[in-house]
Amino acid sequence: MIIVMHADAGRSDLDRVVARVEELGLRPHVIVGTERTVVAVVGDERGAVSSGLETLPGVASVLPILAPYKVASREVQSEPTVIRAGSLQVGGPAIGVIAGPCSVESLEQIVGTARAVKAAGATALRGGAFKPRTSPYSFQGMKEKGLELLAAARAETGLAVVTEVVAPEDVTLVARYADVLQVGARNMQNYRLLEAVGRTQVPVLLKRGPAATVEELLLAAEYILDAGNRRVMLCERGIRTFETHTRFTLPLATVPWLHARTHLPVVVDPSHGTGHANLVESMAAASVAAGADGLIVEVHPDPKTASSDGGQTLDFAAFGRMMEVCRRVAAAVDRTIG
Amino acid sequence: MIIVMHADAGRSDLDRVVARVEELGLRPHVIVGTERTVVAVVGDERGAVSSGLETLPGVASVLPILAPYKVASREVQSEPTVIRAGSLQVGGPAIGVIAGPCSVESLEQIVGTARAVKAAGATALRGGAFKPRTSPYSFQGMKEKGLELLAAARAETGLAVVTEVVAPEDVTLVARYADVLQVGARNMQNYRLLEAVGRTQVPVLLKRGPAATVEELLLAAEYILDAGNRRVMLCERGIRTFETHTRFTLPLATVPWLHARTHLPVVVDPSHGTGHANLVESMAAASVAAGADGLIVEVHPDPKTASSDGGQTLDFAAFGRMMEVCRRVAAAVDRTIG
Amino acid sequence: MIIVMHADAGRSDLDRVVARVEELGLRPHVIVGTERTVVAVVGDERGAVSSGLETLPGVASVLPILAPYKVASREVQSEPTVIRAGSLQVGGPAIGVIAGPCSVESLEQIVGTARAVKAAGATALRGGAFKPRTSPYSFQGMKEKGLELLAAARAETGLAVVTEVVAPEDVTLVARYADVLQVGARNMQNYRLLEAVGRTQVPVLLKRGPAATVEELLLAAEYILDAGNRRVMLCERGIRTFETHTRFTLPLATVPWLHARTHLPVVVDPSHGTGHANLVESMAAASVAAGADGLIVEVHPDPKTASSDGGQTLDFAAFGRMMEVCRRVAAAVDRTIG
């Protein structure tokens, strides 16, 4: 790390900083500049992140140098991680496509959707059984019954099941039915939950929180990796900005940025990322062009009657068109899809 | 709610919307405008929020009218809620001041801090025993041992204890020691946790998530209220914006906005809200002037050695100065403090 | 527009609102709901936007219904506007590619770049002669000398010239050399400048301001259209958000959203939109997949010696690779490029 001193910092301020750096087991390197003095700190600084150096008298700022994540980084593993979960593969040349309703509502709905999305090329089925909802008065999901219906749809179609788990105490139950455990955006920093899914060997789809930086997303993944589960997919699903014409702002530059820094595969959610069904196809195609390793898309037999997220959900025909465009774009960037 | 049709929507589109509104148990009211047709919907629309109306053909947008929260609203209870928890009172003319370290580190540290902040006028002690941390490699708190030390500091000084609970399974344990359960910003939408603290009768300090709207904050409070616990304090602690010179951006207009809509008291955290010790005093004074019912401030005997958040933590002398200024500003707005 | 009354608004409040609406030449339509009363207002509300209705006693909120822009809207012109400016065409099936350095630096630099980008498929040359710079101490451009060099490069290669104009008094001068007048992001709401370029018949590339909503972008375009110049290209170049790993956040959903609402073509700038050369190729490809009608990209013979924006600038080889990928993606979405 680099410690920048104030222009008017004195000799005693500098001595105090040097002493504190040495106390932390690191080596200080003082450079006297024309207008400022800086102290370059040599050694693994990650343990010193919250060490209060920035509060010492005379210190103007502290600039970290090392990325704060380790196991997730390309420096630790240079080859991309490929994750296989039943019919789903994410991280290799084939782009995985996870499609299905926001919420599981009935056997007919989930099996019908599974058949339709499989026919269009999806490689996994999504569907929420435990639903975290902003309002306590909204539909909260079918819970275990929903998991059973998902399993029935898998039995029928062979599609792997991706479903959300919202609390550590549910992990065992959900893992009995799911091929991939989804950790939702609201829970990206629910560390108990991250540790709980980290103690399984079930692949995890970790969604970025709407105010989380990409570094924080990688550190959240690091909790899962550090607990022993190396099968983590990162998911960009949009961030909160001043824009109101979309539900969230979908920053696709996240995809190549993450690929340069982590071996973990990156999935994009153009449904939540836009909030409007008529923007999903374009953004799915853009995600593929940007290098996404997977897509997760909301599809429902009849979006206008969906019990949640209807406005951003595709019907079967629209999903078919989306897949057709994505297949062509995937080929253009030497990938396959579906 | 108001359903706005597209300029080119046809008669059959309109009929379909009207039929769907009636299916939802609401009454449609069609108004044909010069350039657009709108359908005003009469009845309690809150159950219809996710009903997919916006996906019907011909619908341009759907505008909700009723606030989505109920129990928290001034329309349900016009008088302010006053919360008493041992030595702490929040919501009346006296402004509560919760002060103490980010993390409990030792008996000496926490008792020393409790004595010092009490002497300066604080009415409650804060201190983290269970610490949610961005990185798995950071200090995670003393856990139950930390709770015991907080209880010791209360025994010594009489100050009520405010401490964070991070998971539903810890609620019973933490409630055994705490006078106020803090739900942190990262957990504002951890609904299991909200329900769990809602099933106790222990006062709750609910922090706003850094990307949460004020409506979402009120809906999170609604989870606690709906579960049966009416003793909720809301806490503004800053939001994530493009600004980088402060850790978060502290939007104090939240205080009068919330006061106009909810009877729940509002506490401000100028420590996290700025991230820099030298900005805390000004923003604490500004919070009091804006009408805050309480302050929560990080104080440590020696911030530069604090195990977390050192950069935004006041030492005893700085806290004393802050209290002195806040006392004068409180008097100027007909409140008392300390 | 829809005027929503407070739950406790009285009869006299309602009467006052109705009277004020009628004064504005609009027709009020009162709907008494279960919990609220709303007044639907019929007539062209655009003149009443700032009429202070929201300040009347008893009014909770005022919701506009009509989009505030007119000439730019699809409702006024349903076919896409195709803009031709010398070698550049934007808005039809062929995607225009504007490439070149941030700043014009020398004859050799600009002619060399023009030749190289033309060989790779660019259809216009960009280059700044008048440079708006954040700091007064940064290089401010070669001014008229730079325009002459751009004209020389056009004479040499046949490429249309796109260059920025920063003040109304420069419009005549810049229009003498430029095929397209660029209005930069900082000047999106410099109305005198918009009016000045609106009085020419030279095509305009209007960049979105980093905090401007898409509605504000369309209203800025409306200034140009309203002044008589119908040849306006909109340019998405990224917005300011909490993200710091990219210079701006590039929200590609803007592209299909704008296409649904305006007949004006949409260009994307993946250079400013990311700020990092190694992210440009992916985001250029994503822009094409999202439906962009044009790209504007920074290219320099030797980015590391560029007098501005070096970090986000491609060299010739990288631009060639970007064009190759974009050509394939364009074909996948039934477009051509270059």
Add this chain to the structure above:
Amino acid sequence: MIIVMHADAGRSDLDRVVARVEELGLRPHVIVGTERTVVAVVGDERGAVSSGLETLPGVASVLPILAPYKVASREVQSEPTVIRAGSLQVGGPAIGVIAGPCSVESLEQIVGTARAVKAAGATALRGGAFKPRTSPYSFQGMKEKGLELLAAARAETGLAVVTEVVAPEDVTLVARYADVLQVGARNMQNYRLLEAVGRTQVPVLLKRGPAATVEELLLAAEYILDAGNRRVMLCERGIRTFETHTRFTLPLATVPWLHARTHLPVVVDPSHGTGHANLVESMAAASVAAGADGLIVEVHPDPKTASSDGGQTLDFAAFGRMMEVCRRVAAAVDRTIG
């Protein structure tokens, strides 16, 4: 500045960086760390900001150390700048209060408002004659006629006049009538305008752009200072964030942050900063408590008929109440007001 090399950068990468730094007239200082090598650069780096160092092979990032502004900084002038413009004083112990309508509408309106705000303690009159408006269809101001009315109100009351100038070609005209030239938020980076007001000796009120960082605000001020005008007041008027319950988010920590870095006085605009009349009093009081040197507030005899910004405008009674509260809070922080 500090140049951080990639973990896998080679010896030749490092040599190239060192050579480039020397070319720029700066001294490189290589520090070989356990995991990374960094190059600390000694010398005034401000000229090298855009030198493309970050694009050299092997460079991971470039961290500036010096603040990019000079004349505005406390390091150049430690005592606060006090600005006097007729009846208005900003920067000393007395807090200046600039009040008046968004737009000048009539002699009666502006003189009536001037009298009322003066009686309540305002020390200057605001009023827009040239109005930059988002839509070309909105009222654009009375122009020179409006300036004459402002001068008449000054003649009547003795209040200094603060009014906006929107283009360089208007500076001479506006300066004939105004005591303070306001540069609006949309024009914060209109450099021609900054230079033009910088060539006068008329005090300038420079408003922060809604997406501008505080550093960019200081650099915009630097344009004015560098052109020869040292009488610049900075104005915080809110930034654009994801919040929609206020028009902008008013980040008051800007006030103490600026005070620590610049000698220029800081004015706050709680009208634009909130967008709602009922939030203005609280935020004005909070601004004073935060250390603001001035306030600028919209006041109109009858806000509901105002030709612009009615929703955020106070009537005379509300302004009187606001001043009363601010007077008491000012005394609490050892300032005077009015």
